[in-house]
Amino acid sequence: MPISLAAIKDKLDSRIGQRMKVVAQAGRKKTTERHGILKETYRSVFVVDLDQQENAFERVSYSYTDVLTKNVQIAFDDETTEA
Helix, strand or coil: CCCCHHHHHHHHHCCCCCEEEEEEECCCCCEEEEEEEEEEECCCEEEEEECCCCCCCCEEEEEHHHHHCCCEEEEECCCCCCC
């Protein structure tokens, strides 16, 4: 069954406040891995508050489309598979 943007948002809505890992494509064969807490979800993006000891900035946002197209992969600390 194909995953929709609404299904991705619904899953994230139920996980607000939980720790997560985000792996994002950063160009040619480069990825960035960040850890933080899912802070908020909006109509087309979600916001992650980042761990301050790892990152120079406080938060980052990603679109649900990035997750759908696999440009961004997310995993919560209590699960072993990625969304």
